[in-house]
Amino acid sequence: MDFMLNEEQLMAQEMVRKFAQEEIAPTIKEWDQKHQPHPHVLPRMAELGILGINIPVKYGGQGFDYITLGLVCEELERVDASLRVVMSVHAGLNSLALLQWGTEEQKQRFLVPQAKGEKYAGYALTEADAGSDPANLRSTARREGDVYILNGEKMWISLATKADHMLIIAKTDPHAKPVHKGISAFIITSDMKGVTAGDIHGKLGVRAGSTGWIAMQDVEVPVENRLGEEGEGFNIAMSCLDNGRFTVAAGATGCIRACLEDSVKYSKERHTFGVPIAQHQLIKQKIAFMQQWYDAARLLVFKAGWLKNLGKRNTRETAVAKWFATDMSVKAALEAVQLYGAYGFSDEYDVERYLRNAKGATIYEGASEIQQLIQADYALGYRKDKPIRCEPVAYDADAWQSEA
Amino acid sequence: MHIAVITKSVPDTEAVVSVDAGGKLLAGDKLVVNPWDEYAITEAILLKEAHKAKVTILAVGPEQHNEALKHGLAIGCDQAIRVWDGALEGHDSLVYAKAVAAAIQKLGDVTLVMFGRELPDIASDAHIFQTARKLGWNLLGSVSKIEALDFAAKTIRVRRLVEQGTEVLSSRLPAVISVLKGINEPKYPTFIGIRKASKTEIPVWGLSALGLDAAAAQGQAAVTGYRELPKREGAVEIIEGASAQDKAAKLVEKLFAEKVL
Ligand SMILES: Cc1cc2nc3c(=O)[nH]c(=O)nc-3n(C[C@H](O)[C@H](O)[C@H](O)COP(=O)(O)OP(=O)(O)OC[C@H]3O[C@@H](n4cnc5c(N)ncnc54)[C@H](O)[C@@H]3O)c2cc1C
Numbered sequence: 090m091d092f093m094l095n096e097e098q099l100m101a102q103e104m105v106r107k108f109a110q111e112e113i114a115p116t117i118k119e120w121d122q123k124h125q126p127h128p129h130v131l132p133r134m135a136e137l138g139i140l141g142i143n144i145p146v147k148y149g150g151q152g153f154d155y156i157t158l159g160l161v162c163e164e165l166e167r168v169d170a171s172l173r174v175v176m177s178v179h180a181g182l183n184s185l186a187l188l189q190w191g192t193e194e195q196k197q198r199f200l201v202p203q204a205k206g207e208k209y210a211g212y213a214l215t216e217a218d219a220g221s222d223p224a225n226l227r228s229t230a231r232r233e234g235d236v237y238i239l240n241g242e243k244m245w246i247s248l249a250t251k252a253d254h255m256l257i258i259a260k261t262d263p264h265a266k267p268v269h270k271g272i273s274a275f276i277i278t279s280d281m282k283g284v285t286a287g288d289i290h291g292k293l294g295v296r297a298g299s300t301g302w303i304a305m306q307d308v309e310v311p312v313e314n315r316l317g318e319e320g321e322g323f324n325i326a327m328s329c330l331d332n333g334r335f336t337v338a339a340g341a342t343g344c345i346r347a348c349l350e351d352s353v354k355y356s357k358e359r360h361t362f363g364v365p366i367a368q369h370q371l372i373k374q375k376i377a378f379m380q381q382w383y384d385a386a387r388l389l390v391f392k393a394g395w396l397k398n399l400g401k402r403n404t405r406e407t408a409v410a411k412w413f414a415t416d417m418s419v420k421a422a423l424e425a426v427q428l429y430g431a432y433g434f435s436d437e438y439d440v441e442r443y444l445r446n447a448k449g450a451t452i453y454e455g456a457s458e459i460q461q462l463i464q465a466d467y468a469l470g471y472r473k474d475k476p477i478r479c480e481p482v483a484y485d486a487d488a489w490q491s492e493a
Numbered sequence: 494m495h496i497a498v499i500t501k502s503v504p505d506t507e508a509v510v511s512v513d514a515g516g517k518l519l520a521g522d523k524l525v526v527n528p529w530d531e532y533a534i535t536e537a538i539l540l541k542e543a544h545k546a547k548v549t550i551l552a553v554g555p556e557q558h559n560e561a562l563k564h565g566l567a568i569g570c571d572q573a574i575r576v577w578d579g580a581l582e583g584h585d586s587l588v589y590a591k592a593v594a595a596a597i598q599k600l601g602d603v604t605l606v607m608f609g610r611e612l613p614d615i616a617s618d619a620h621i622f623q624t625a626r627k628l629g630w631n632l633l634g635s636v637s638k639i640e641a642l643d644f645a646a647k648t649i650r651v652r653r654l655v656e657q658g659t660e661v662l663s664s665r666l667p668a669v670i671s672v673l674k675g676i677n678e679p680k681y682p683t684f685i686g687i688r689k690a691s692k693t694e695i696p697v698w699g700l701s702a703l704g705l706d707a708a709a710a711q712g713q714a715a716v717t718g719y720r721e722l723p724k725r726e727g728a729v730e731i732i733e734g735a736s737a738q739d740k741a742a743k744l745v746e747k748l749f750a751e752k753v754l
Contacts, residue, residue: 097691100567104682138684151684490688 092391094156101142101153102160108137109168117169120297121442124290127297130172131251135206140179144188145489148196149204152490155397159339159390166343167350170446171298173340177454178247179203181333182212183256190274190317190325190479199254199276211252212333213243213303214326220245221459223326224268228259228305230275237261237275237315239283239308245453249286249301253279257305258326261319269323274316283308294445317478324477331404331481333454334411335393341414342386344447348421349379351440352428359430366428375424382417389413400483402474405467412460415450422447494546494644497597498537498570498607499624500530501552502561503614516718520614526561529609531679532672536639537607538569538680544644547571549600553581553592559695566690567682574600578699578710585712590623592710595703597628604644604667610635610674618671625669633662633670 094102113127120127134140143158144150158180165172187200202208219226228241239259246255257275265271277284288301317325353376356367366372389410396403422444426433433440451457466472504510504520506528511519526534537548550565552558553576562573576592584592597603606628611618618634625632638652640661647666652659654673682690700710732747734740748754 095691096563097687100563100682100687100691101684104567104684104687107681137681142684152688153684 094160097153098157098160101157102164104137105139105161105164106167108133108139109164109172113172114168117171117297118436118439118442121169121171122296122436124292124296126171126251126299127169130175130297131209134172134175135209138206139176140206140209141184141204142176142180143484143489144180144184144200144204146492148188149201150184150489151204152486154394154484154486154489155335156391156394159335159394162336162339163343163346163387163390166340166446167347169297169442170295170340170344170449173336173343174247174295174298177333177336177340178211178252179209181336182329183210183254185332185482186212186256186274186316186325186329187276188482189328190321194313195276195316203254208253209248209251210254210256211246211248212256212329213246213249214258214329215243215245217242217244221456223258224272224323226258226260226272228257229263230257230259230261230273230310232261232312232319235312236309237312239275239277239305239310241305243303243305245289246286246301246303248299249303250288251299255279255303256316256329257303258322261322265320270320272322272326273319274322274325275310276314276316277305277308277310281308281310292449294442294447294449296445321478327404328477328479328481330454331402331407332397334407335390335397335403337450337454338386338393338407338410338414339390341411341418341447341450342383342390344418344443344450345379345383345386345414345421347443348418348425348440349376349383351438351443352376352379352425355429355432355438372428375428379421379424382421386410386414386417397481398484400481402481404474405463408455408460408463411454412457412464415447416457418447419444419451494544494604495549495600495602496537496540496546496605496607497549497551497600497603498530498533498565499551499553499593500534500558500561500565500609501527501554501612502558503527503612506613512719512721516720518719524557524560526564527609527612529611529613529672529674530561531609532674532676533607533609534565534568534570535677535680536672539677540605540639540642541569541571544642546644549574549603551576551593551596553577553584553589553596562695563690563693564682566693567686568680569683569686573693573695574698575695576698576703580700580707580710583712583715584710585714586617586620587623587714588710588712589620590627591705592703593620593624594627595705596698597624599698599703604647605642605649606630606667606669608669608671610671621669621671628667628669631664631668633664633668635673636670637673637676639670639676 138151141150143153146152162173184203203210214223216226230237230239255277257277260271261273262271283306286303357365359366393403393407393410425440502524505523505525508521541548548570550570550573552562566573576596608621633651635654636651637654641650650663732740732743
């Protein structure tokens with residue numbers, strides 16, 4: 090067993106840390122307060138190659154492994170969740186799905202520009218009445234000759250107004266039994282006729298992130314834009330979540346680290362009863378828990394990343410990492426606010442933002458309750474991994490880093 | 494068209510520096526590329542892009558300096574060389590300069606050597622002057638902008654920050670320059686560069702490869718120990734008074750008494 094990160098992973102981590110700390114951290118609070126995305130985030134992440142970090146070089150990416158994807162997400166969310174959300178949807182939920190399920194032609198047409206950062210991508214499963222129970226979604230895709238006609242409205246979609254490519258999950262057979270057999274996946278582009286999008290305002294957290302809705306009215310989508318087979322959409326949507334949840338879990342470790350690092354600094358500066366508060370045992374306990382949560386969450390993330398590198402199914406391992414890391418990030422942020430006292434309750438410091446951001450991650454990409462059902466169902470034997478047509482793509486350094 | 498940048502891994506600038514009982518300097522384990530060198534490396538890469546030049550990055554020191562060299566490779570330097578030999582242990586700045594100059598001569602076709610402004614860990618730039626002297630090349634220190642560079646005509650024109658303001662200076666090549674902060678916006682490593690750097694085995698040139706003998710490696714000056722600065726002690730005194738004017742008058746009186754004014 091080897092817990093050492095290799096040189097390549099460490100250097101990539103350092104580079105993304107520098108970007109996030111130097112270019113985003115100094116002004117992120119202002120953008121969060123304005124409820125607007127930091128304008129540098131998307132173009133700079135694209136320019137630096139971060140958006141395609143673990144896509145093979147021959148598809149326009151950087152050819153790094155899944156562990157590096159996790160490290161990148163940790164560094165991004167160390168500064169702000171909105172940066173990591175970009176990776177979750179663009180890379181985790183969309184690009185990696187194209188890599189796993191796309192035809193060669195789809196990879197050339199959609200994955201290459203996404204990995205290069207020329208096009209931004211998102212993932213639209215959730216609807217106003219279908220979140221935890223996505224099989225209940227109402228959007229439809231009706232085949233007419235060489236096109237599908239898509240109708241419906243997606244809600245709570247990250248990058249809804251920013252993405253050029255959107256992976257849409259819709260029903261090709263609303264009467265199918267079982268229901269999920271009637272679901273298919275499509276790639277739509279924002280310039281298609283009948284597609285409209287808008288932002289959602291008034292969010293508790295991820296205020297510097299873009300979250301919105303997408304409406305589709307008789308949108309003609311060519312058959313070539315269907316990802317996977319007809320009726321395979323539910324499997325695809327769930328496999329996307331195996332990658333998206335990994336990025337959320339890794340990001341949450343970054344949030345825990347943010348709470349820990351900030352708390353360590355503040356507790357040595359703030360004095361009560363003649364000593365730095367760091368010397369009070371009850372404050373030490375908070376620091377100790379944050380350290381424990383960080384270490385444990387990170388190990389769960391690495392374990393899931395390791396399985397991904399091997400190309401093994403990892404639904405349960407990723408789900409447990411996502412559940413634990415996000416729940417603990419909320420606890421860490423609550424403790425950090427407490428440790429900061431009244432100043433923690435003020436937006437003068439960052440910890441209140443960590444708390445608001447952390448809460449979102451226990452809801453999206455499968456709320457904590459859903460992750461618990463997953464763990465229990467595996468343990469009880471009610472749930473087993475069934476074979477899928479396209480298994481997760483294993484990491485192969487030589488193949489992923491070669492130009493051809 | 495071959496540029497050499499000289500770099501060094503130094504303790505993290507945020508590290509808390511202390512001195513132990515034996516007079517040894519403690520600055521933590523974390524090393525970073527000399528922040529001044531980041532500007533020199535980026536400038537070399539910008540020149541490489543503009544002139545299709547080759548860039549070699551060079552460090553003198555034990556294995557820990559590979560970190561700075563790999564950083565340079567990851568940003569886009571074409572090759573890295575580490576100069577080290579057990580005999581160089583405890584070297585002074587002149588020995589350092591001799592080693593750098595010998596390595597430059599061994600490379601053969603270098604016409605521009607670039608340094609960051611100084612070494613922050615020892616707050617010195619003596620090695621830069623000494624390297625230029627050993628090579629017998631012109632030295633252009635504290636460069637804030639390279640205005641023109643012509644490898645074919647062997648000329649360089651730079652803007653230097655001097656006490657009186659700025660100075661524009663032309664020189665023949667080959668030359669040695671040191672660059673200031675603000676000459677550019679330091680580049681980040683690229684992911685392709687990182688992959689390349691992590692796969693590179695950095696060659697080590699020892700004394701014999703450089704054609705130097707053990708006597709040349711013998712330093713004339715040695716640091717025998719460090720000592721902490723005496724702790725500054727002070728007390729806060731609140732000056733009471735009926736009005737602001739009254740307080741100010743009392744303050745001025747006190748400052749006179751303490752001979753501050
Ligand atoms: C900031 C943000 C970004 C998002 N980005 C995206 C995106 O890019 N793409 C996308 O498709 N979606 C996105 N979502 C939507 C998100 O995935 C859903 O909100 C989430 O799946 C939960 O669905 P819901 O909000 O409808 O809650 P509901 O499904 O209505 O659940 C309400 C509550 O009931 C609990 N619950 C539900 N079923 C059960 C059960 N069987 N047993 C026990 N408890 C249960 C839930 O855990 C939750 O606590 C985003 C959401 C947010 C907040």
